[in-house]
Amino acid sequence: QPKQEIRAVWLTTNNGADWPSSTNIETQKSSLQKILNTLQAANFNTILLQVQVKGDVIWDSSYQPSMKVFTGDGSKNLSWNVCKYVIDECHSRGMECHAWIVPYRIGTASEANRYASNPKQHPYLAHPEWCILYNNAYYLDPGLPEVREYLLNLYRELIANYDFDGTNFDYTRYPTTSLTDFNDNASYNKYGNGMSRANWRRQNINTFVHDFYDMAKSIKPSIKVGSAP
DSSP: OOOOOOOEEEEOOGGGSSSOSOSOHHHHHHHHHHHHHHHHHTTOOEEEEEOBSSSOBSSOOSSSOBOHHHHSSTTOOOSSOHHHHHHHHHHHTTOEEEEEEOOSEEEOHHHHHTTTTOSSOOHHHHOGGGEEEETTEEEEOTTOHHHHHHHHHHHHHHHHHSOOSEEEEESOSOSOSOSSSSOOHHHHHHHOTTOOHHHHHHHHHHHHHHHHHHHHHHHOTTOEEEEEO
């Protein structure tokens, strides 16, 4: 790929911090256009679109529910193709669009329960045995092979179905450096294989990122894989 200076902006969907400000579809589209026009005029060339926040997403996923900030109701799924629209709007302005993903952080029990009536279950509700409570919020346990498989399947459908130019990991780490505050004793005892817990945890993250990279490149060889850990 040709080398270019990357001038990027995080487009944050968490609680609608940057976008959207309304659940009305036409308002969502017009406000996005205004944001992109402003950024284009300021010579930005890359949008890092937050497609996942806390176990909820803005694409038609088989694994996680549609983000409530877009639908207005946790029981509903998206009624329009958000990712395709953003990608197309970026590309029409000569901008790249990268999917900003948050693998392990899945929020509080109350945040998960907003999706209790959604047929596409929030991971905390679908697989509580995969979740570890830390500092009043839940995280998927990176030490479980089934968590890694679940996440790879989740992101496989994202990359296969949407023409993102890249992906960007966020919170792709354990939520603490403490070896005692994050209670992953069960998975460590089962899969630690005599490694120190610190090295084992590092290996868990490395393995996931390695497998993700191979999966993403097998689907779209030109995709860029980045991280803001």
